[in-house]
Amino acid sequence: MKLYFMPGACSLAPHIALREAGLQFRLIKVDYKSRRTEEGDDFRRINPKGYVPALELKEGQLLTEVPVILQYIDMIRPDACLLPDAALERLKALEWLNYIATEVHKSFSPLFRPKTPEAFLSPGRAHLSLRLNVIERHLQQHRYLTGPAFSLTDAYLFTVCRWLDDQKLSIADWPALQRHSDDVARRQAVRDALAREGLAD
Ligand SMILES: N[C@@H](CCC(=O)N[C@@H](CS)C(=O)NCC(=O)O)C(=O)O
Structure with missing residues (x-):
């Protein structure tokens, strides 16, 4: 591969x-x-x-x-148990993958494009922050997105959160998200x- x-x-x-x-x-x-x-x-x-x-x-x-x-x-x-097996838990994991892809990842994308007008950046970052707030609230109650165990949803979330700095947003403003990223970053x-x-x- x-x-x-x-x-x-x-x-x-x-x-x-x-x-x-x-x-x-x-x-x-x-x-x-x-x-x-x-x-x-x-x-x-x-x-x-x-x-x-x-x-x-x-x-x-x-x-x-x-x-x-x-x-x-x-x-x-x-x-390797990288995504949950049980039907409903699996659907919840897919829900997170979809949310990260369409609501978080694709809220970042226009912020990175060189031709995006300056006037879009601030409202674009505010919109992204709203989407991250949803994840923050979830991670205040759960260690990982799908519960107590790491899954591939966490790898995707970790990946997009690494872009916050480039967008003048600080992950420290989302303490549960920061804790999650720190946990994921420690994996070999x-x-x-x-x-x-x-x-x-
Ligand atoms: N919907 C695609 C989005 C992929 C995507 O946005 N890739 C970015 C890097 S994060 C890229 O290669 N951008 C270059 C481009 O769009 O031309 C996916 O889920 O894989």
Whole structure:
């Protein structure tokens, strides 16, 4: 398997997941500006969507979209217990994956685009903060998003929370979220993924 990534981007979530699952994979860096892979290929020919992450299962078989890739990794390594099994708990986990993808991740996206008008930034950050408040309230009652045990939902949340600093938002304003990020950051798979992406402190 090959995971196409950009350091620190949302591809960090499946990168962590692959390590949590103990799977063998190759990591291939994509340059943000040129959209060339480190092997010199045009990434848009590999993934016509042009964005990371993309997980190549075998030649000609590509999976994209963070929540789908995370579910795939859980599916092929059921013993690793990376997402809950029981029907309702699993749906609650998928609810979080969807919430992080559509409400949190995609609230960050326009804030990063160089052409976003300055006037949008402050209301955009306020909107993102409202979405994070929902997670903050949940994490005041639960150690991880799906309960007492880590799941891949936490890897995705950790990944997007790392972007707060870039947006002049401080995770310290969400103490439960900060505690959650600190807990996730201590996991070996997370430390290894950050180090491999050149992001270790
Ligand atoms: N819906 C996609 C979003 C992926 C996405 O936003 N990727 C960003 C990095 S976090 C990216 O590659 N952006 C470059 C671009 O959109 O051109 C997913 O869930 O995988």
